[in-house]
Amino acid sequence: MKILVASIVLSVSIACVGSAEDRPNIVVIMADDMGYADTGFTGATDIQTPHLDALAASGVVFTSGYVTHPYCGPSRAGLLTGRYQQRFGFETNPAYDPANPYMGLDVNEQLFPKRLQKVGYRTGAIGKWHLGAAAPFHPNNRGFNYFYGFLGGGHDYFTIDLRKPVKEGYTEALERNGKPAVFDGYLTTALSEDAVDFVESNKASPFFLYVAYNAPHAPLQAPDEAIAKYADIEDSKRRRYAAMVDVMDAGIGKILDALEEHGLRDNTLVFFLSDNGGPQSTKSQPSKWNGSSNGDFRGGKGNLYDGGVHVPFIASWPKRIAKGSVYEMPVISLDIAATAVSIASGSDQPPTDLEGVNLMGLLSNANQTSTQRFLYWRDGGVRWSILDSNRNKHILDNPGRTPELFHLSTDISEQNDRMNAEPELAEQLRREWLSWNHSNVAGRLEPYKNYHKERDQFFLDSIPEGAKSEGYPATPVPTFK
Ligand SMILES: [Ca+2]
Structure with missing residues (x-):
């Protein structure tokens, strides 16, 4: 199938690929349940994110940046394997059960930090895991030299109380490399400070650091002084949410400062993204909203509409990516693994089993007409969508309704269904999706x-x-x- 791709004028430039001796450090910072429009660089005016805004200005903003799933666990499985998680049956959140050696990310899959370890990188994961809590799935057994955080899908920001029911691990002790670890004060800040320590401890060798904040995922808890800073926000949820984002932004500032202080910033590739869109209220779940804003996007966490999967997405590498760059064609979290592994192994192309593309190649080719590329989603085996490079989207978000077709380039809010007007385009996209789905397996995790x-x-x-x-x-x- 051929679909012409519009050429777009972008302000992107990169320098030549460096030698093996100056391979960059790579840092991936991920927010949890953060709305698209909740950073300054994506339009927020009531939440201050000066460090994220500076990070965005220092590199490239991907204005059509996507994740592979509209909620936590599967999105992280796609990010860290660099493969669509439907290839290995990780299509829902795993239950938190440290005793269940089947409840996690297929051990036959190789996470990309493991690939980085093999070419000499020191690797660290800090924060939320959510890819299985039993030993076979532990970060230390999946490619990370270092882990500090929690294995479930979230955590209380202040409390550790082992007398309470487990509740997906929210009140359990944190751990460091398999041993119980304490944290003082506010969890988001503790994670940031641990990330700073990791940078300082590993500054001598190329390293990969994955900082997976649980902020601003519920529960909506923040230090009093941070909430007070947003006293002019009337809505209580939005006020606490703003405070959570604010403290996370300050923590990201600390990590970037540590890189700067040790002379590493110029040759460190830093990604930032959210794992899914901000949760929005629905008729069936009116209290679902966490205070987030997805701007003009339709839906939120759990939806395949852009509100669920279109996220803030930055790459900053001062040595190689021109500051102030903007890239408008669709990219996806899978591209992070493809880029990292390519760069770390001194190759232009990622290994063939990775499904993303090397973003450095995309950026260097930005002023040319790109080849067609499709992004795919499937949730629960029944809801699906596909996006092409022209940002045409064919979607079935509600299995009880008929599929829809949208031109996101002119209809970012997905309001103007083109199914009846353009059945041929819908059919082309449907066939493309079916072809992709042919290589998927059924979900293997019990919700x-x-x-x-x-x-x-x-x-x-x-x-x-x-x-x-x-x-x-x-x-x-x-x-x-
Ligand atoms: Ca999430």
Whole structure:
């Protein structure tokens, strides 16, 4: 199939690829559930993100930057493998269960930090993991020399209380390389400070650092002084959310300062993105909103509309990427692995099993007509979408309705369905999606809500009737959100 791709004028330039001796450090910073329009460089006026804005100005902003899934776990599986997570059945959030050696990212998949380790990089992961809590899935067993954080899908920002029900690990102790670790004060700041320590400890060798903040994911908790800074925001959720983003931005500033202080900033490639769009209220879940804004995008976390998957996306590498660059054609989080592995191994092209492209190649080719490229989504095996390089999008977000077709280049809010007007284009895209889906497998993870319920029921069913009447079990079965 041939679809002409519009040439676009972009202000991007890069220098030649460097020698193996000056391979860059690579840092990936990921926010959690952050709305597209909640940074200064994407239009926020009520939240201050000076460090992210400076980072954006120092490199390239991808204005059509996407992630592979509209929520946490699968998005991270795509990011860290560099492969569509539907290839290996990671299509929902894994339940937090350290005792289950099947509940996590397929051990036959190689995470890209493992590839970086093999070519001499020191690797660190800090913050949220969410790719399985049992030993086979532990970051230290998946390509990270160092890990500080938590293995579940989120964490309370202040509390560790081991007496409470586990609740997906939100109140469990943090850990450092498999051993319990404390944090004082506010979690976002603790993660930032640990990232600074990692930079200082590894400054002598090329390193890869993955900083996966859980901010500004719920629970909406922030230090009082940060909330007070946003006292003029009337809505309580938005006010606390703003404070969470503010403290995260300050932490990112500390990490960038550490790179600068040690003379590493010029030759460090820093990515920033969110793992999915900001959660928005829906009819069935009116309290879902976390205070975020996705701007003009339709929907939010959980949707395949742009509100769920179109995220703030920056790459900054002062030595190679011209500051103030803007790239408008679609890119996706898979490209981060492809870029990192290419650069680290001194190659123009990523390994063939990676599904992203080397962004440095895209940037150097920015003023030319690019070849067609498609991005694909599938959630739960039933909802799907596809985007082409002209930003035409064919989507079925609600399985109870008919598919839709949008031209995002003129209709970023996905309001003007073109299905009836352009059935041929829709059919071309549908076939392209089916071709991609041919290489996918069914999801292999039980959705975490069902999993906990069924596991608890299994044990309850095994209790003899007599024992039940005597008040067994002694403690209430925890309920999960
Ligand atoms: Ca998320």
